[in-house]
Amino acid sequence: xxxxxxxxxxxxxxxxxxxxxxxxxxxxxxxxxxxxxxxxxxxxxxxxxxxxxxxxxxxxxxxxxxxxxxxxxxxxxxxxxxxxxxxxxxxxxxxxxxxxxxxxxxxxxxxxxxxxxxxxxxxxxxxxxxxxxxxxxxxxxxxxxxxxxxxxxxxxxxxxxxxxxxx
Numbered sequence: 442x443x444x445x446x447x448x449x450x451x452x453x454x455x456x457x458x459x460x461x462x463x464x465x466x467x468x469x470x471x472x473x474x475x476x477x478x479x480x481x482x483x484x485x486x487x488x489x490x491x492x493x494x495x496x497x498x499x500x501x502x503x504x505x506x507x508x509x510x511x512x513x514x515x516x517x518x519x520x521x522x523x524x525x526x527x528x529x530x531x532x533x534x535x536x537x538x539x540x541x542x543x544x545x546x547x548x549x550x551x552x553x554x555x556x557x558x559x560x561x562x563x564x565x566x567x568x569x570x571x572x573x574x575x576x577x578x579x580x581x582x583x584x585x586x587x588x589x590x591x592x593x594x595x596x597x598x599x600x601x602x603x604x605x606x607x608x
Contacts, residue, residue, distance in 0.1 A: 521603035558595035
């Protein structure tokens, strides 16, 4: 339909336009319009994804699955930063929060507390998945409730920053 841009399919979107719309879609202004709509859609979906991951992390904390909660909170943080990068037309590849911060820093001064939160939460991505560092082959008991609570606090700070950046 006419909302096929939401799926990121420019060609499909053009097929569904009127003749005048098709001419417009081939102009620089039309291409810029499509790109802007794609960015808005991607930004919305990455922020929504962050919120869903926070809810999942809450369930994991409740079930005392702290390592998985920490990992999930890192993923929520990455999605939040990716919403900023999408808006600035920067690469959203990867999950390294520090790399994302560097790209965001080209456009904005990142608050010190957000930088500190990113450094803390970023460690959970590798440590929660590092199957070689523990004898059991899984980091299932590597993190505690205290770690998960700190990761959640930091992830929420990162998500708030992303939200305010977008508005």
